[in-house]
Structures are given as structure tokens and as C-alpha cells.
Amino acid sequence: xxxxxxxxxxxxxxxxxxxxxxxxxxxxxxxxxxxxxxxxxxxxxxxxxxxxxxxxxxxxxxxxxxxxxxxxxxxxxxxxxxxxxxxxxxxxxxxxxxxxxxxxxxxxxxxxxxxxxxxxxxxxxxxxxxxxxxxxxxxxxxxxxxxxxxxxxxxxxxxxxxxxxxxxxxxxxxxxxxxxxxxxxxxxxxxxxxxxxxxxxxxxxxxxxxxxxxxxxxxxxxxxxxxxxxxxxxxxxxxxxxxxxxxxxxxxxxxxxxxxxxxxxxxxxxxxxxxxxxxxxxxxxxxxxxxxxxxxxxxxxxxxxxxxxxxxxxxxxxxxxxxxxxxxxx
Amino acid sequence: xxxxxxxxxxxxxxxxxxxxxxxxxxxxxxxxxxxxxxxxxxxxxxxxxxxxxxxxxxxxxxxxxxxxxxxxxxxxxxxxxxxxxxxxxxxxxxxxxxxxxxxxxxxxxxxxxxxxxxxxxxxxxxxxxxxxxxxxxxxxxxxxxxxxxxxxxxxxxxxxxxxxxxxxxxxxxxxxxxxxxxxxxxxxxxxxxxxxxxxxxxxxxxxxxxxxxxxxxxxxxxxxxxxxxxxxxxxxxxxxxxxxxxxxxxxxxxxxxxxxxxxxxxxxxxxxxxxxxxxxxxxxxxxxxxxxxxxxxxxxxxxxxxxxxxxxxxxxxxxxxxxxxxxxxx
Numbered sequence: 179x180x181x182x183x184x185x186x187x188x189x190x191x192x193x194x195x196x197x198x199x200x201x202x203x204x205x206x207x208x209x210x211x212x213x214x215x216x217x218x219x220x221x222x223x224x225x226x227x228x229x230x231x232x233x234x235x236x237x238x239x240x241x242x243x244x245x246x247x248x249x250x251x252x253x254x255x256x257x258x259x260x261x262x263x264x265x266x267x268x269x270x271x272x273x274x275x276x277x278x279x280x281x282x283x284x285x286x287x288x289x290x291x292x293x294x295x296x297x298x299x300x301x302x303x304x305x306x307x308x309x310x311x312x313x314x315x316x317x318x319x320x321x322x323x324x325x326x327x328x329x330x331x332x333x334x335x336x337x338x339x340x341x342x343x344x345x346x347x348x349x350x351x352x353x354x355x356x357x358x359x360x361x362x363x364x365x366x367x368x369x370x371x372x373x374x375x376x377x378x379x380x381x382x383x384x385x386x387x388x389x390x391x392x393x394x395x396x397x398x399x400x401x402x403x404x405x406x407x408x409x410x411x412x413x414x415x416x417x418x419x420x421x422x423x424x425x426x427x428x429x430x431x432x433x434x435x436x437x438x439x440x441x442x443x444x445x446x447x448x449x450x451x452x453x454x455x456x457x458x459x460x461x462x463x464x465x466x467x468x469x470x471x472x473x474x475x476x477x478x479x480x481x482x483x484x485x486x487x488x489x490x491x492x493x494x495x496x497x498x499x500x501x502x503x504x505x506x507x508x
Numbered sequence: 509x510x511x512x513x514x515x516x517x518x519x520x521x522x523x524x525x526x527x528x529x530x531x532x533x534x535x536x537x538x539x540x541x542x543x544x545x546x547x548x549x550x551x552x553x554x555x556x557x558x559x560x561x562x563x564x565x566x567x568x569x570x571x572x573x574x575x576x577x578x579x580x581x582x583x584x585x586x587x588x589x590x591x592x593x594x595x596x597x598x599x600x601x602x603x604x605x606x607x608x609x610x611x612x613x614x615x616x617x618x619x620x621x622x623x624x625x626x627x628x629x630x631x632x633x634x635x636x637x638x639x640x641x642x643x644x645x646x647x648x649x650x651x652x653x654x655x656x657x658x659x660x661x662x663x664x665x666x667x668x669x670x671x672x673x674x675x676x677x678x679x680x681x682x683x684x685x686x687x688x689x690x691x692x693x694x695x696x697x698x699x700x701x702x703x704x705x706x707x708x709x710x711x712x713x714x715x716x717x718x719x720x721x722x723x724x725x726x727x728x729x730x731x732x733x734x735x736x737x738x739x740x741x742x743x744x745x746x747x748x749x750x751x752x753x754x755x756x757x758x759x760x761x762x763x764x765x766x767x768x769x770x771x772x773x774x775x776x777x778x779x780x781x782x783x784x785x786x787x788x789x790x791x792x793x794x795x796x797x798x799x800x801x802x803x804x805x806x807x808x809x810x811x812x813x814x815x816x817x818x819x820x821x822x823x824x825x826x827x828x829x830x831x832x833x834x835x836x837x838x
Contacts, residue, residue, distance in 0.1 A: 236710060313752055357712070370756045380566060381756025382687070383712075388753060393745040393771055400774045402752050409753075415723040422643055422732050423718060423739075424754060426700045426711030441723055444730045 204350040207343040207501040214498070216491045217347065220454045224430065225354050231452045233430055235355035240431035241421060241442065242344070244362035244369060244386075246476040247435045247458050248377060249340040250329075252467040254289065255475060256336045257368050258300075260323050262287065264307035272306075281306070293474070305406035309389055313367065313402040320371045334505060337372045341458075342504045344433075348377055356431065359383045361421055363413040363438055367404075385424045387412045413438045418445035430454065440481035443490065456491040457481060465502045466495060534680040537673040537831040544828070546821045547677065550784045554760065555684050561782045563760055565685035570761035571751060571772065572674070574692035574699060574716075576806040577765045577788050578707060579670040580659075582797040584619065585805060586666045587698050588630075590653050592617065594637035602636075611636070623804070635736035639719055643697060643732040650701045664835060667702045671788075672836075673829045674763075678707055686761065689713045691751055693743040693768055697734075715754045717742045743768045748775035760784065770811035773820065786821040787811060795832045796825060 208214040224233040245251040265275070265284040275281035280299035283291035292299065308316065329336055348358050358379055360369060366386030373379045388409040391402040412420045418441050421429065432439070432446035435458040443455040459478065460469050470478040485492050495502065538544040554563040575581040595605070595614040605611035610629040613621035622629065638646070659666055678688050688709055690699060696716030703709045718739040721732040742750045748771050751759065762769070762776035765788040773785040789808065790799050800808040815822050825832065 236704070239712075359712075366753070366756070374566070382569075382689075382754065384756060391749050391752060393748045393775070395774075400748065400771065400778050402748060418723045418730065418732060419721050422721060423696070424712070426696070426714060441730065444725075445723070448730050 204353065205343065205346050207346055207499055209498055209500050211498065213491060213493055217350075217454075217456075220431070220452065221351065221354050224452050233451060237427065237430065238351075238354070238356040239359065239425060239427055239429040240351050240356045241359045241361045241425075241429040241433075241446065242348070243434040243436070243439045243442070244360050244364050244373075245435075246460065247433055247439070248344050248348075248360070249337065250466060251476050252469070253330070253475075255364070256329075256339075257364055258292075258303075259327065259336070260320065260368065261303050261307040262292075263323060263327060264319070265303060268306070301408070305389070308365065308368075309404045309406040311404055313391060313404060316367055316404055317371055320368050324372055332503075334503075337376050338505055339503060340376055341499070342501045342506075343499045344458075345377065345504065347433075348379070351431065352378065357383065359385060359425060359429075361385045361412065361417055361442060363387055363411065365389075366412075385412060385420050415441045417442035421445065432456070433458065434481065435460065436476040436478050437481045438476075440484065443481060444484070447488065447490065454491065455485070455488075456493060457485050458493045459495060461494050462496040462499075462502065464496075465506070468496075534683065535673065535676050537676055537829055539828055539830050541828065543821060543823055547680075547784075547786075550761070550782065551681065551684050554782050563781065567757065567760065568681075568684070568686040569689065569755060569757055569759040570681050570686045571689045571691045571755075571759045571763075571776070572678070573764040573766070573769045573772070574690050574694050574703075575765075576790065577763055577769070578674050578690070579667065580796060581806050582799070583660070583805075585694070586659075586669075587694055588622075588633075589657065589666070590650065590698065591633050591637040592622075593653060593657060594649070595633060598636070631738070635719070638695065638698075639734045639736040641734055643721060643734060646697055646734055647701055650698050654702055662833075664833075667706050668835055669833060670706055671829070672831045672834045674788075675707065675834065677763075678709070681761070682708065687713065689715060689755060689759075691715045691742065691747055691772060693717055693741065695719075696742075715742060715750050745771045747772035751775065762786070763788065764811065765790065766806040766808050767811050768806075770814065773811060774814070777818065777820065784821065785815070785818075786823060787815050788823045789825060791824050792826040792829075792832065794826075795836070798826075 205214060223229065223231040224238065226232060242248055245255055262284045265281060269275050269285050275285060280292050280295040280303055284303055324335060324337055327336060328334060329339055332339060351358055360373060360379055360383065362369060364386050366384055366388050369386055370381040370384050373384050374381065390405045390407045390409045392405055394401055394403055417439065421442065428449045429446045430449065430452065431454040432443050433456040434443055447453045447455040460467050462468060469476065470482060535544060535547065553559065553561040554568065556562060572578055575585055592614045595611060599605050599615050605615060610622050610625040610633055614633055654665065654667055657666060658664060659669055662669060681688055690703060690709055690713065692699060694716050696714055696718050699716055700711040700714050703714050704711065720735045720737045720739045722735055724731055724733055747769065751772065758779045759776045760779065760782065761784040762773050763786040764773055777783045777785040790797050792798060799806065800812060
């Protein structure tokens with residue numbers, strides 16, 4: 179009897195280990211199939227010396243969108259939640275916001291009115307919540323928010339809602355000599371607070387949207403003051419512009435999830451030699467969300483049409499990922 | 509007699525070897541003294557684990573100005589020579605330039621008239637010579653120019669006029685886990701053509717001035733078109749702004765040579781923990797040039813005052829460097 183139990187235990191351990199991951203598989207959260215093969219095949223082709231597709235390490239530049247590609251973006255961009263929470267925290271200093279839109283809506287959490295306020299309204303919220311402090315102060319504010327704020331659906335800190343398969347992909351690329359960059363419409367200072375710890379991507383490899391800053395000496399101490407003025411919106415046709423300005427070479431690998439990434443994928447795919455262009459398609463309303471053409475957030479329409487026509491890699495979240503978030507039970 | 513000659517030869521070889529470099533010295537072109545000690549002492553202090561001044565590798569960010577800090581900038585910024593040569597090459601397409609200033613002056617090499625045309629005139633020359641092509645085309649034009657153009661005084665290619673001691677310093681820092689960046693007023697696309705080969709600094713670690721670019725599809729092929737519009741002038745108080753935007757952390761080590769680097773040095777020096785702020789002082793009119801307060805190019809006035817007051821490192825080119833250019837006879 180003792181022996182029988184011991185053997186059952188041994189078999190159980192073997193089985194669990196076998197299901198969870200193949201030994202040495204760098205991408206255990208990716209199901210076996212054409213998508214995983216496309217990734218590993220591409221990486222093998224550019225890292226095998228002596229073959230025509232070989233790419234020297236210096237040119238192995240990989241770029242990733244953030245919202246919807248590395249972490250979730252529903253029911254609203256996480257940075258908008260930060261902006262709203264910040265407006266609420268500042269509200270006592272601005273009594274006029276109690277009646278003035280879109281601030282009133284932000285204080286009340288009235289997302290429909292915020293959405294109806296359009297681009298101008300959004301800009302007002304962003305400037306009121308992101309500017310008027312120094313870069314050091316802003317980082318501390320963002321850090322404090324991330325440490326305490328919780329996502330409404332999952333009741334987790336926002337930067338726990340990152341995709342486990344993408345974390346593995348980032349590690350896998352770096353282990354193969356790639357330099358990984360974020361190229362996101364998100365605010366660059368907002369992202370840099372946590373991207374190094376969570377993604378292993380250092381601040382100097384994070385490209386994003388920005389507001390203007392001004393250098394000042396305050397009692398002889400230099401500070402950078404964040405001004406209520408847009409500097410750069412890193413989205414759509416400006417993503418290749420930002421890649422050229424900040425990175426200075428064309429990526430050979432790009433991953434996005436929306437039409438905001440379309441031109442970045444085009445720019446990457448059009449280079450000579452081997453190129454990888456990938457889209458995360460949100461198809462899993464149970465574990466995450468399902469949306470594409472009709473979504474106001476992360477709309478995926480034209481880029482999906484071109485991806486299908488040009489045989490870019492389209493990740494079906496539901497079928498290609500056996501795990502979405504790191505915190506999921508396995 | 510034979511023996512005497514042999515001994516004299518042996519002694520001569522010993523002496524020459526002894527003067528040229530100590531075995532294993534990573535900075536052989538730097539004379540022994542307080543400046544060299546300040547550099548090696550700083551690097552030792554931030555790389556020695558267990559001491560209070562230790563800085564983890566990820567935070568070992570070093571920034572260098574380019575013109576006058578890594579390569580020469582006299583008798584005119586080398587990029588201005590490129591602009592003038594480019595105007596001449598384009599002149600047959602623009603017959604009106606034969607009479608129109610500042611183009612006429614550029615075609616005739618009349619530097620006094622170009623200088624008198626001021627900032628607006630310079631801008632006209634820069635736009636006519638740097639815009640109107642794609643990023644790929646511009647790089648090829650700059651590459652071709654660098655391969656053929658010669659500096660008027662030394663009759664060498666411009667990117668041979670780099671400072672041997674600074675090449676050694678860049679290598680030494682990188683060997684000690686530093687990430688080296690250029691933060692220069694020079695055009696970012698112009699620099700990236702040669703900085704990786706000459707300095708070992710990859711494009712993604714070059715920050716500079718830029719003109720705007722626009723993403724376009726030409727017959728379905730994406731290009732970035734260079735527009736005749738200033739995007740960013742990476743000089744003076746905008747250098748810390750650029751450092752924050754592109755690098756996202758405060759450097760612990762900065763080297764410049766002019767008032768254009770003053771705020772970058774202030775920003776670096778004001779961080780907490782060990783900081784290195786250095787200036788190259790051009791004091792050698794025989795091997796290079798001697799200039800500071802009165803120079804129109806690379807004026808060094810206020811930064812020198814603060815450097816002396818705050819005990820920043822001031823390199824006296826004449827006495828601290830035993831070699832200026834790599835091509836010099838030893």
C-alpha cells in the first residue's frame with residue numbers, strides 16, 4: 179500500500195510537470211502551434227550564424243506597443259484611471275471642478291460624460307493630472323498610485339495585469355541578443371516608473387507620449403518642470419517617427435494590437451531582410467476581453483486587414499495562450 | 509662597442525615603452541596627475557561593491573557632448589562644412605542661389621558673410637542642405653560626404669579628428685559597466701552615420717538636434733520624409749530636457765566643453781550620490797586649438813566659472829593629454 183501511494187505520487191508529479199512546461203521551453207505560456215513556431219522560427223533564423231537570414235546582435239531591435247500588447251487596456255486605458263484618481267485627489271484644491279466638466283465627471287467616475295467630452299476634454303484631464311509638478315515629484319505620484327490602486331474587475335494592482343506570454347517573449351528575445359523597446363501612446367514618464375521592474379525594459383528603452391518640460395534652477399537646484407502642453411503623441415503615423423528619432427534604426431521585430439500600431443508594423447515589415455510583425459488579437463472575454471473593430475479602446479480594424487493580407491502573425495489570445503496573467507492558477 | 513650599442517638600444521626601448529604607456533593602463537593618452545586620478549577614482553568608487561558610493565550598473569549613465577568634447581569643432585562646426593558642401597552640390601538645381609544670400613556665400617565659401625547672416629541665415633542653409641529627402645537618402649548623403657570630405661587644416665577625414673583620450677575614456681567607462689550616450693547640439697541623423705563605428709556608441713544612444721519627419725507611403729512603401737522644420741535644438745537648458753526624454757534617468761557622469769553643456773553638467777552634478785562633471789578646456793593651439801570665453805564656436809565662459817567654483821574636473825588639453833588625435837605619431 180505504501181509503495182502504491184508512492185508510485186501514484188511520482189506519476190502525479192511527472193504528469194503535472196509534463197503539462198505545465200516542456201523542459202527548457204522558453205515560451206511555456208504559448209500553446210504549441212503555428213504562432214509559437216513563427217516566433218521561434220524567426221528568432222532561430224536571425225540568430226543562426228552562417229545563414230543568409232542572420233542579423234548581427236546590434237541590429238536585433240524589437241519594439242512593443244504597451245496598452246493591449248503587454249498589459250490590458252480595458253475597461254479604460256489604465257493611465258486614464260490614474261488621471262481620474264489624481265483629479266479626485268487634487269479636487270479639494272479646485273472647488274470649481276465640482277461643477278465644471280470634464281472635472282465633475284472625473285470626480286464622479288462618470289465615464290460616459292468623460293468619453294463624450296472628446297479629445298479636448300481628455301486633454302484637460304491629462305494636463306490637470308500630469309503637469310504642474312517636477313519630474314521627480316510626478317514619478318513619486320505615479321509610483322504611489324501604482325502601489326495602491328486596484329483594477330475594478332480583477333482587484334489587482336494595475337501592473338499585475340501584464341501578459342505572462344509576453345513577459346516570456348521579452349525574456350526569450352533578450353536571451354537571443356535582442357534589445358527590447360516599448361513604443362507606446364502611453365505617457366513616457368508614467369511607464370518608466372514600473373517598466374524596468376515588470377518587463378525588464380530600462381527607462382532609456384521606453385518611448386512614449388510626452389508633455390513639454392522646462393529646466394529651472396530653484397534656489398540653485400536644477401529641476402525639470404512638467405508643463406501643461408503636449409510635446410509628442412506617440413501614436414499611428416508618429417510611431418515610426420518616434421522610432422527613428424529615439425532608436426535610430428529600423429526594428430526587425432514589432433508587436434502591437436491596434437490600428438495605433440499599424441504604421442509601426444508597416445515600417446518594421448518593410449525593411450530588408452527577415453522581419454517579424456505581430457498583432458495580439460483580443461479574443462478571450464472569459465480570461466481577458468474580446469474586442470477589435472468596434473472598440474473605442476484599442477480599435478483593431480485596418481491593421482487586421484493588412485495583417486491578414488500580408489501574413490503577419492496574429493495571436494488569437496484565446497487559443498494561442500494557455501495563460502494570460504502571471505497571477506492565474508495554473 | 510657592439511655590446512654598448514646593444515645596451516643603449518635596450519635602454520632606449522625601455523624608456524619609450526615606459527613613457528608611452530604603463531602596462532594595463534586603460535587611459536594611456538592621459539598624463540598622470542590629478543585629472544586622470546579624478547576619473548579613475550570616480551570609476552573605482554562607483555564600481556566597488558560594498559562601499560557607500562557603489563552605483564548599480566543600470567544607473568551608470570554617462571553622457572558626452574560631441575562637438576569640442578569628442579571631436580574638434582574648429583574652424584567651424586563640421587556639420588556646417590557638410591551643409592556648405594551640400595549647398596554647393598545642389599546649386600546647379602537652384603540657379604537663384606548664385607545671387608541670393610546666404611546661399612551665395614555658402615557657394616563661395618565666404619564664412620564671414622555666413623556668420624553675419626546670423627541664426628536665420630544658418631537655419632536657411634541647414635534646411636536647404638538637410639531636408640527634402642528621406643531618412644535613408646539623407647544617411648547615404650552624409651555617409652558619402654564623410655568618406656570624401658577633408659578637414660582644411662589637417663587634410664584628414666572629419667571623423668578622424670576625434671580625441672584619442674576620449675576614445676579611451678569611452679572604452680574604459682563601458683568596460684566598467686557604464687552605458688555611454690552622446691547628448692549633442694549636432695544633428696542626430698548626421699551623427700548616427702558614424703558614431704557607432706568611431707565611438708562604439710549605437711544609434712539608440714545618440715541624442716541630438718532634429719528636424720521634423722513625416723511618415724508616408726510611396727507606392728505602398730513606407731518612408732520618413734525630412735521636413736524643413738526644426739523639431740528640437742539640443743543645446744543649453746534643453747539638454748537636460750532631452751536627457752530626461754530620451755534616457756529617462758539622470759546621468760552620474762557628464763563631459764562637455766562649452767556653455768552649451770552648462771545645464772547638462774548642472775543637472776548631472778545635482779543628483780544624489782557620487783557625480784562626475786567634466787569640461788574639456790581647449791588650451792592647445794599647436795596640436796588642436798586654444799579658445800574659450802571669446803570664441804563664437806564652443807564658447808566656454810559661465811560653465812568654466814561654475815566648474816572652478818564647484819571643483820568640477822577641468823581637462824587642460826595641453827597638459828593633461830599626451831596625444832590628441834589617433835593619427836598622431838607617438
